[in-house]
Amino acid sequence: MRSGERNPRVEILIADDESSIAESLRAFLEGIGYLVSTAADGLAALAIFRERRMPLVISDINMPLLGGHELLREIKAVAPETEVIIVTGFATIDGAVKAIKDGAYDYIIKPFRIATIQHTVEKALNHRALILENLRLQENSLNVLRTMVNVLEQRDSYTAGHSRRVTEIAMAIAARLDLSEEHIKTLRLAGMIHDVGKIGIEDTILRKPGRLTDEEFATIRTHPERGVQIIEPLDFLKGALPIVRHHHECFDGRGYPAGLTGEAIPLGARIVAIADTYDAITSSRAYRRARGQEAALAEIERCSGTQFDPDLASLFLEICRPPGGGCAPFKFEGEGLS
Numbered sequence: 001m002r003s004g005e006r007n008p009r010v011e012i013l014i015a016d017d018e019s020s021i022a023e024s025l026r027a028f029l030e031g032i033g034y035l036v037s038t039a040a041d042g043l044a045a046l047a048i049f050r051e052r053r054m055p056l057v058i059s060d061i062n063m064p065l066l067g068g069h070e071l072l073r074e075i076k077a078v079a080p081e082t083e084v085i086i087v088t089g090f091a092t093i094d095g096a097v098k099a100i101k102d103g104a105y106d107y108i109i110k111p112f113r114i115a116t117i118q119h120t121v122e123k124a125l126n127h128r129a130l131i132l133e134n135l136r137l138q139e140n141s142l143n144v145l146r147t148m149v150n151v152l153e154q155r156d157s158y159t160a161g162h163s164r165r166v167t168e169i170a171m172a173i174a175a176r177l178d179l180s181e182e183h184i185k186t187l188r189l190a191g192m193i194h195d196v197g198k199i200g201i202e203d204t205i206l207r208k209p210g211r212l213t214d215e216e217f218a219t220i221r222t223h224p225e226r227g228v229q230i231i232e233p234l235d236f237l238k239g240a241l242p243i244v245r246h247h248h249e250c251f252d253g254r255g256y257p258a259g260l261t262g263e264a265i266p267l268g269a270r271i272v273a274i275a276d277t278y279d280a281i282t283s284s285r286a287y288r289r290a291r292g293q294e295a296a297l298a299e300i301e302r303c304s305g306t307q308f309d310p311d312l313a314s315l316f317l318e319i320c321r322p323p324g325g326g327c328a329p330f331k332f333e334g335e336g337l338s
Contacts, residue, residue: 010034011037012036013038013048015041016058017060017063022040037054040063041064054082055082056128058121059072061090069098069102072086072104082128083125083128084105085105085120087109088108105127106120106124141237145193149163149195152195152196162280163191163194165279166191166275166276167275169278169279170187170268171188173271173274173312176315177315182239183268189239190268191243191275194243194272196231196244197230198223199226201220206220221248225245228244242268243269243272245258246260246269247269250306251306254307263309274316277296277307281295281296301317
């Protein structure tokens with residue numbers, strides 16, 4: 001929305017226990033074309049927001065029942081794309097920093113000029129529109145990558161669903177680690193696209209029923225870098241690049257493409273390496289039949305400290321071999337792995 005344009009479908013929520021300020025803001029904003037709702041306390045504001053999900057909230061800090069900082073956090077948890085403008089008559093540097101850190105678009109001190117609010121509202125809505133457009137472009141890009149992975153896996157019935165299963169296994173490992181939400185999100189994305197570089201490798205190599213020649217294996221080893229070349233232009237996937245590039249590294253340095261060792265290998269890549277191997281062993285391939293879960297676990301245990309991070313391998317074995325004995329096989333929608 002360009003400055004000067006009004007969209008009557010845009011609804012703004014004002015949360016302020018000072019009725020004179022709330023009503024003045026309501027009258028002004030409705031006068032220039034917005035729909036406006038008001039609440040006299042934070043809990044009432046949160047209830048209204050949860051019902052109607054306004055794109056913009058203007059909130060006081062000191063309110064009954066639920067303060068502005070708490071309201072801001074609740075709104076961002078429900079709808080991160082909603083912009084929140086904080087207004088307060090008790091401004092402090094710490095308060096401003098806290099509000100911005102929690103996701104507020106701006107922090108305005110009372111008393112304020114109405115023109116200031118108008119300008120800030122327009123900028124906040126423009127900022128939200130840019131964020132939503134960027135998210136739309138990101139989703140379109142992800143859909144293209146997902147399509148590429150699906151095309152790749154449908155070329156070979158033996159590998160159908162491989163990326164999804166690797167991702168789910170990686171998530172099971174990640175759930176046992178103290179990872180941030182951002183790290184988990186990146187790992188999930190990387191798991192889904194870790195093999196996208198194979199899209200450019202000939203079927204005669206990918207589906208070969210016999211042993212690969214040295215030249216063919218060298219071609220297969222190019223797929224991590226090919227994958228990086230495909231996703232590198234997408235800035236929002238930059239966190240996934242090291243995982244895609246290094247998911248075939250070995251803990252002892254004998255992997256590819258860079259021969260990294262130990263913790264020099266990105267954590268996400270070390271996780272995907274275990275998930276990738278487990279699914280490869282327990283799935284049928286053109287050159288061999290699937291093996292059972294215990295055979296896969298025995299191989300991961302045998303290669304702990306050489307191919308795999310020993311701590312992650314141990315953790316994975318604990319997941320699959322719960323106390324009391326027996327195996328806890330991963331179950332995937334519509335299928336099971338023995």
